[in-house]
Amino acid sequence: MQVCHVQLDPLQVTQVARLDLSDFQAAIVLCDEGWVEDGDAGGGGPEGRPEGSEHATDQPGVLRLDSLVMMVQLNIRKCLADRGLPPINIICQKDPPPNAETHISRAPVTPPRARAPRSPPRA
Secondary structure, three states, X not given: OOOOOOOOOOOOHHHHHOOOHHHXXXXXXXXXXXXXXXXXXXOOXXXXXXXXXXXXXXXXXXXXXXXXXXXXXXXXXXHHHHOXXXXXXXXXXXXXXXXXXXXXXXXXXXXXXXXXXXXXXXX
């Protein structure tokens, strides 16, 4: 597996279209504060955020951020379809609010049970 970092504005389909997507099997899109702070591409500028907050935490700001993430996914899928390439997995991560705790728990992995061999059908 090879991982490459691509620096572009995924909200602009013209920038995504410049990528050679033929070797991509998956994409991870990271949303940063720029999406929220930039009035053109983010959460609508400072008026969309509560006083003293660096992130859109009100409902309109969160919905705007969700729509931007969806737009990025659609831009990638459009570029793949335009080139006749197969679909890929797209993982999007929004930046959590400051001081937010993230907990990841892993369930124990249990191996699948061995199945008993099937007996031949009776005549």
